[in-house]
Structures are given as C-alpha cells and as structure tokens.
Amino acid sequence: MANELVNRPEFIREELDQAFGVVEKPLTLSEKVFNIGAVRKALLLILLATIWEIYARSLNNPLLFPTFGATVQAFIEGIVSGGLLTKATYSVKVLLMGYFAGLSLAATLTIFAITTRAGADFLETLTSMFNPLPAIALLPLALIWFGLGNGSIVFVLIHSVLWAVALNTHSGFMSVSTTLRMVGKNYGLGGLRYVSKILIPAAFPSILTGLKVGWAFAWRTLIAAELVFGVSSGSGGLGWFIYENKNNLEIPSVFAGLFSVILIGLFVENLIFRNIESATVRKWGMQQ
Amino acid sequence: MISPTPLLSVDGVSLQYKTKQSLVTATYRVSFDVYPSDRFILLGPSGCGKSTLLKAIGGYLNPVEGAIRLKGQEVKKPGPDRVMVFQEFDQLLPWKTVKQNVMFALESSGKLRGKAAEEKALHYIDKVNLSRFANSYPHQLSGGMKQRVAIARGMAMEPDVLLMDEPFAALDALTRRKMQDEVLRLWEETKFTVLFVTHSIPEAVKIGNRILLLSPHPGQVKAELNSDGVDMPGPDGQKLSDKIHNMLFIDEVEDQEVIHG
Numbered sequence: 001m002a003n004e005l006v007n008r009p010e011f012i013r014e015e016l017d018q019a020f021g022v023v024e025k026p027l028t029l030s031e032k033v034f035n036i037g038a039v040r041k042a043l044l045l046i047l048l049a050t051i052w053e054i055y056a057r058s059l060n061n062p063l064l065f066p067t068f069g070a071t072v073q074a075f076i077e078g079i080v081s082g083g084l085l086t087k088a089t090y091s092v093k094v095l096l097m098g099y100f101a102g103l104s105l106a107a108t109l110t111i112f113a114i115t116t117r118a119g120a121d122f123l124e125t126l127t128s129m130f131n132p133l134p135a136i137a138l139l140p141l142a143l144i145w146f147g148l149g150n151g152s153i154v155f156v157l158i159h160s161v162l163w164a165v166a167l168n169t170h171s172g173f174m175s176v177s178t179t180l181r182m183v184g185k186n187y188g189l190g191g192l193r194y195v196s197k198i199l200i201p202a203a204f205p206s207i208l209t210g211l212k213v214g215w216a217f218a219w220r221t222l223i224a225a226e227l228v229f230g231v232s233s234g235s236g237g238l239g240w241f242i243y244e245n246k247n248n249l250e251i252p253s254v255f256a257g258l259f260s261v262i263l264i265g266l267f268v269e270n271l272i273f274r275n276i277e278s279a280t281v282r283k284w285g286m287q288q
Numbered sequence: 289m290i291s292p293t294p295l296l297s298v299d300g301v302s303l304q305y306k307t308k309q310s311l312v313t314a315t316y317r318v319s320f321d322v323y324p325s326d327r328f329i330l331l332g333p334s335g336c337g338k339s340t341l342l343k344a345i346g347g348y349l350n351p352v353e354g355a356i357r358l359k360g361q362e363v364k365k366p367g368p369d370r371v372m373v374f375q376e377f378d379q380l381l382p383w384k385t386v387k388q389n390v391m392f393a394l395e396s397s398g399k400l401r402g403k404a405a406e407e408k409a410l411h412y413i414d415k416v417n418l419s420r421f422a423n424s425y426p427h428q429l430s431g432g433m434k435q436r437v438a439i440a441r442g443m444a445m446e447p448d449v450l451l452m453d454e455p456f457a458a459l460d461a462l463t464r465r466k467m468q469d470e471v472l473r474l475w476e477e478t479k480f481t482v483l484f485v486t487h488s489i490p491e492a493v494k495i496g497n498r499i500l501l502l503s504p505h506p507g508q509v510k511a512e513l514n515s516d517g518v519d520m521p522g523p524d525g526q527k528l529s530d531k532i533h534n535m536l537f538i539d540e541v542e543d544q545e546v547i548h549g
Contacts, residue, residue: 179376182348185366187396187445197396201383284383285427 038270066252074252075259084241088260091222091237094150098157099218103211105158106165111195113166114173127167135160135221139228153225160221161214168213172206173199205281212273216265223261294321295481296345296449300354302506303340314340315507317354320500322449325479329496329515331486333536337507338485342453345483346372358448368397371442375454377434380426380441386413387422390441399445412444413437415474432463436470443480450482456491468494472517489536493519493529501535510535 033039049068056067066074078084109126112119135156142152176199184198200207226239236243242257281287298321303314314337322328330338343349345356347366356363358370371393373379380389390409394400400408413422416436426434435455442450456464468491475482486492492499493515501511513528521527 177376177378179374179379180381182346182366182372182374183379183381184396185348186346186368186370186372187393188366188368188398189396193396197392198381201381204383280383284425286382 041270063249063251066255070252071255071259074250075256078241078253078256078260084256084260087237087241088264091226091239092264094153094237095157095218095222097150098154098222099161099215101154102158102161102214102218103165106162106169106210106214109162109166110169110173111192113170114195114199120170123166123170127163127170130159131163131167133159135217136224136228139225153222156221156225157218160217164217165210165214168206168210169203172203172210175206176202205286208273208277208281212269215268215273219261219265295324295326295359296322296483297357298322298341298345298354299357301341301344301351301356302353303337303344303349304352305340305349313506315502318502318507318509319354320509320512322481322483322498324481326481326483327475327495327497328481328483329486329492329499330483330502331489331492331496331499331532332502332507332510333504334487335504335507336502337504338487338502339453341502341507342372342451342483342485345449346370346451368393368399368445369448371445371447371450373435373438373442373450373452373455375457377426377431377458379438380434382426385423385425386418386429386437389426389437390444393441393445397445408444409440412440415443415477416440416470430463432459432467435459435467439471439474443474443478446480448481450480452482452484454485454487457486457488464491471495489529489532490519492532493517499532501532 027035053068056062056065056070059065062070075084109119109123113123114120138156138159139152142155146152146155180198180202184194189197222237223239223242226237227243238257238261242254245251245253245257277287298319300317300319302316302318305312305314318337318341320328330341332338340349344351345363347363347370350364363370380386381392384392387406387409390413391405394405394408399405410419410422413419416439418433418436418440421429421433426437429437438455439452442452456467459467471482472495474480484492484495486495494517496515497517499513499515500509501513502508503510513532515528519527519529522531
C-alpha cells in the first residue's frame with residue numbers, strides 16, 4: 001500500500017570524506033577580468049563599432065552613412081579646431097543651469113508635499129498634468145515669453161527635469177517604512193531635521209533614479225531645443241553644431257556631434273552616477 | 289523592594305484607531321502600574337491591543353479615554369525618555385553603521401555629542417557583544433544581530449523605560465532563546481525598566497517579573513501575575529505557564545460559544 005512508510009535503517013557517519021579538494025578556489029585571471037563591467041561593456045562597444053564600420057563600408061555612401069573611422073576623424077578635427085569643444089561646453093553649461101534650477105524647484109515642491117496635505121494634492125495634480133507634456137512643445141511659448149536666448153532653453157529644461165524628479169522623490173518619500181518614521185520621531189526629530197536625517201536617505205534610491213531620469217530628459221530636451229533654436233540664433237551648443245553641419249552636408253561632423261552627445265551621456269552615467277551609487281545605496285545594501 | 293510611586297502609570301486607557309472601513313476599539317479601560325526596574329510583560333493573543341497600547345505609551349497614539357503618565361507627566365508625543373525597540377529588522381538606519389546608528393540616537397535627541405556619544409555607543413555595543421561589527425552596515429548583519437544593535441541603541445539612550453514590541457518574534461527559535469538570555473543578563477547588569485510585548489507564554493514567563501494578561505476584542509485586563517522566571521508548579525499545583533494557557537484557552541472557548549450561540 002502507498003500509505004505505509006518505508007522502513008530504513010538509521011546511520012551516523014563517524015568520519016567524513018576529505019577528498020573534496022579546496023573549498024575556496026581563487027578565480028582565474030580571465031574570469032576576474034571578465035567580471036569587470038567596464039571590460040565587458042568596452043568589448044561590446046568595440047563590437048558595435050566594428051559592425052558600424054563594416055556596414056558603412058559596404059554601403060559606400062558617406063553622405064548617408066559615414067564610416068566609424070570618418071566619424072572619429074571628424075570628431076577629432078572638431079575638437080582640434082575648437083568648434084566642438086566650445087559648443088559642448090556651452091551646451092553643458094546651459095544644461096547644468098536648467099538641471100539645478102529644476103532640482104531646487106522639485107525639492108521645494110516635494111518638501112511642501114510631504115509636510116502638508118494640500119501640498120501633496122498640488123504636486124500630484126501638477127505632475128499628472130505636466131509630466132506627459134513634452135518640454136519641446138513649450139518652446140514656442142517660451143520664445144514669446146523669454147525671447148531668443150538662454151532664458152527660453154532654461155525654461156523648457158526646468159519643465160523637463162522638475163516633474164520627473166518631483167514624482168520619483170515624492171514616491172520615494174511615501175514608501176519610507178513606518179518603522180523608520182517612528183524611529184525618527186522617537187529620537188525627537190521633527191520638521192526639516194526629520195526630512196534630512198530620515199526621509200532623504202531612506203528614499204535615496206528613488207531620488208537617485210529621479211536624478212538620472214531628470215538628467216536624461218534634460219539632455220534630450222536641450223539638444224532638441226538647440227536644433228529648433230539654432231535656426232534663428234548664431235551662437236549655440238551641440239544641437240546647433242549638428243544642425244549647421246547638416247546644412248553644409250558635412251555628414252561625418254553631424255555624426256561627430258551625435259557622438260559627443262553620446263559620450264557625455266556615457267560619462268555622466270558611468271562615472272558620476274555610478275560612483276554616487278556605489279558610495280551610497282550599494283554600500284548601504286539598499287540596492288544590489 | 290518596590291518604591292511606592294509607580295514610574296509609569298496607565299490609568300483607564302481606551303484606545304481607538306481608524307481603518308478605511310471602521311473605527312476599531314483596541315483597548316478598553318486598561319489600567320496598570322510599572323515600577324522602576326520592572327520587567328513588565330504585556331501578554332495576550334493577537335487582537336488584544338497590546339502593540340497599540342505600547343504605541344500609545346510611546347506617544348504615537350493618544351488615548352480617547354484615561355491617561356498615561358510617566359513620572360507624573362502625561363505622555364503626549366514620542367520622546368527619547370521612552371525608547372521603542374521594534375519587531376522589524378528595518379528599524380536600523382541602513383545608511384549608517386552599527387556605531388553610527390547608536391550615535392545617531394544619542395545625537396538626534398540632543399543627549400550627547402561627538403566623542404562622548406561615540407564612547408557611550410561603543411560601551412553599549414560592547415555590552416551586546418557586537419564590538420567586532422561596530423563599523424559594519426546593517427545589511428551585513430544577521431537578524432539576531434540587528435535586534436541586538438536595536439537593543440544597544442535603546443539602552444544607550446538610558447531611557448526611563450525601554451519599550452520592546454515583540455522584538456524577537458521574527459527570529460528563529462534558537463536565536464530567540466539566546467536573545468532572551470541576553471536581555472536577562474543585560475537587566476542583571478543595569479536593572480533598566482522594560483515594558484515587553486509578546487504573544488509567547490514561555491517568553492513572558494521567562495523574561496517577566498510581572499505579567500499583564502489581556503483579553504482580546506477589545507483588549508481588557510484579565511489578570512496581573514508575578515513570575516520568578518523558573519515556571520515551577522505553585523501552591524495550587526499549577527505551573528504559571530499552564531495557568532496563563534488555561535486563561536487564554538477559556539477565552540477561546542467562550543468566543544466560540546458566542547459565535548455559535
């Protein structure tokens with residue numbers, strides 16, 4: 001019968017095997033090298049560049065799709081002749097202005113939102129209204145309000161950063177555990193000290209995501225705004241560099257312009273944000 | 289010897305809290321007194337409002353009726369004179385090391401600063417045998433170690449009363465027993481006053497010198513018993529744990545009769 005238990009003898013092993021070899025074995029050099037994320041990503045980039053080069057050569061139409069080599073050459077020429085570097089610096093400067101203005105507004109709004117119920121309603125309503133609105137759609141209006149200049153670009157940048165950051169920060173604050181909140185209150189924290197000592201560090205993973213998303217939104221908006229803006233203004237950043245070179249049919253330079261946008265993006269993501277992450281949320285075990 | 293004035297007095301306290309659907313009465317006219325150096329246990333089945341009662345003593349909730357007084361002062365809001373140790377492991381700040389967590393408590397409450405806070409923190413971390421881990425982050429510790437840090441943090445504050453809300457409920461049985469012994473050892477050293485919430489009868493009998501038994505829905509005082517921690521059969525031939533068990537068990541039977549009747 002199936003419901004009868006099988007009878008087995010008990011046993012105890014007095015001596016255990018010693019033949020299992022080493023318990024902990026160091027990884028080989030190739031395994032260690034391959035464990036470094038930067039190495040894996042660099043290999044991937046080399047592969048992509050090779051595919052690009054092969055495809056562009058087989059296409060053999062530098063007007064439509066220049067080779068990787070030609071793009072790098074145009075990029076170096078752009079830097080040496082000075083045009084690309086000044087334009088990139090110009091873009092980054094405007095970007096930082098808009099980014100930090102957006103961040104401080106987002107901070108004000110979220111602090112208002114967690115301290116009062118009216119503030120929370122205000123933030124939720126505004127976020128759901130303005131978050132889906134593409135920043136670039138506000139550019140025509142901005143041009144009328146602020147004229148042809150950095151004012152308009154900073155305005156649309158603020159719009160693109162503010163809602164993404166505020167939304168993430170606020171949802172981060174909302175998800176701070178009741179226990180941590182009670183601990184903060186227990187030791188007599190209140191007001192801004194409570195926000196800065198409990199809420200901000202506890203919500204830091206979400207805040208960091210907000211900062212990253214905000215940064216990416218700002219970049220996109222900036223380049224798009226400069227493309228539109230460049231038409232009517234002589235001075236300009238990377239977007240204008242791209243637009244100008246397209247008009248001159250300098251397609252490798254157009255690619256070089258896009259290339260620098262990508263490079264700056266990679267730099268910020270992999271060096272700045274990655275280092276902030278490993279010094280904070282990863283060290284604290286709040287993120288793997 | 290017990291000093292004649294209670295340290296903490298809970299006087300006819302009724303507690304209510306709102307859920308989305310209804311207003312729940314958690315406790316009804318609960319009264320008890322805690323004297324200095326008491327290991328006072330709040331024991332009862334789930335739904336007897338023992339945790340809510342502890343939160344009210346912590347100052348997170350105000351009674352709708354009655355009053356809670358600490359050293360004669362009415363409790364109105366949370367404060368560092370009543371430190372809570374929670375059941376949840378996430379009560380430690382994950383962005384601070386063990387030492388910084390204890391120092392954070394001392395510094396935030398304005399009790400001590402700088403070097404003095406560090407010394408006191410290390411002293412109490414040593415008391416719970418975690419000196420080796422003073423510079424570790426909470427995520428590198430086991431559950432039992434985290435609770436020990438929380439206890440060290442609470443004790444370093446040297447509060448009038450330490451409030452422990454089922455601090456060992458989420459630990460495995462073995463660690464749990466070790467932690468109970470440790471609390472008793474710490475108590476022998478410093479004789480702190482502790483209010484301890486649990487739903488485990490053996491834990492209550494082992495840790496407490498005075499046990500308040502609460503009946504559920506809403507919480508009301510059913511009995512207040514003394515314990516010497518050894519749980520031997522008393523003059524009536526009954527062990528303390530059996531006596532408590534019977535009282536809680538009879539409650540259950542009555543409950544079922546009400547439901548079926």
